[in-house]
Amino acid sequence: MSELPEKQVKRLKALIQEAETSLAAAKELLISVIGDDDRAVTPRSSIEDVSGKVIEGIFDGQMMLGPDGKTYPVPANYASKSKLVEGDLLKLTITDDGGFVYKQIGPVERKQLIGTLVQHDGIYYVEAGGREYRILLASVTYFKIDLGGQVTIIVPADNPDAVWAAVEAAL
Numbered sequence: 001m002s003e004l005p006e007k008q009v010k011r012l013k014a015l016i017q018e019a020e021t022s023l024a025a026a027k028e029l030l031i032s033v034i035g036d037d038d039r040a041v042t043p044r045s046s047i048e049d050v051s052g053k054v055i056e057g058i059f060d061g062q063m064m065l066g067p068d069g070k071t072y073p074v075p076a077n078y079a080s081k082s083k084l085v086e087g088d089l090l091k092l093t094i095t096d097d098g099g100f101v102y103k104q105i106g107p108v109e110r111k112q113l114i115g116t117l118v119q120h121d122g123i124y125y126v127e128a129g130g131r132e133y134r135i136l137l138a139s140v141t142y143f144k145i146d147l148g149g150q151v152t153i154i155v156p157a158d159n160p161d162a163v164w165a166a167v168e169a170a171l
Contacts, residue, residue, distance in 0.1 A: 052095040056105070059088040061134065061164025064102070066092075074102060076138035083166040085110060087156045109157040112168060117149045126153050126165055133165035143170040 055072065057064040059079070063071040072092055074084070082104055084090075089106025115128025117140070124140050125132040133153060145151055145167070153165035 052093050052099075052101075055092045055094070057090055057092065059084045059086060059090050061086045061162075062136070064090050064092060072100070076136050077142070078102060080136050080138040080142055080167065083154055083168065085154055085156050085166050086162045086164050087159055108159075110154045111157040113153050113155060113165075114171070115151055115153060117145050117147055117151055119147055126151050126167075128153055128165075134163055135165055135167055139167035143167055145170045 055066050057066040064074050065071055087108040088104055091103045091105045093101040113128035115126040118125050118127055124135050124137060126135055133155060150171035152168040152171060154168050155165045156162050
């Protein structure tokens with residue numbers, strides 16, 4: 001078997017990268033729709049006047065941890081656009097028809113860092129301040145950040161062990 005020309009190898013690598021990114025996006029979307037425990041989630045605008053069961057919890061970078069120990073799926077696009085960071089206090093209203101309405105009610109103190117977008121095994125990170133912070137795929141696609149691109153991220157000011165960051169802007 002002959003070796004593939006360098007151009008074809010580069011194209012194959014690019015196609016594989018695109019497929020991995022699409023697969024990661026599909027997984028993230030699935031979690032935001034059905035959650036980790038296969039409950040359907042119908043996100044709604046937090047502006048709507050809604051009634052139902054109210055649960056307050058802490059955002060862990062991807063999900064809301066309730067006081068009952070359960071995790072509740074936070075739509076990735078809401079977390080990304082709202083620039084939620086680990087430790088933020090959220091209020092979840094589960095409406096009478098099963099819809100989920102989130103509202104940020106207690107943001108933690110934040111600090112900004114500038115870093116570089118990297119990827120390992122289909123997961124995106126920003127290298128900043130001598131370490132890597134995981135970021136949501138929704139942020140990568142929303143801000144159209146390329147691998148190796150410079151990014152401003154937001155992290156909790158008082159949590160040196162934070163794993164997740166929110167994207168403030170692509171530079």
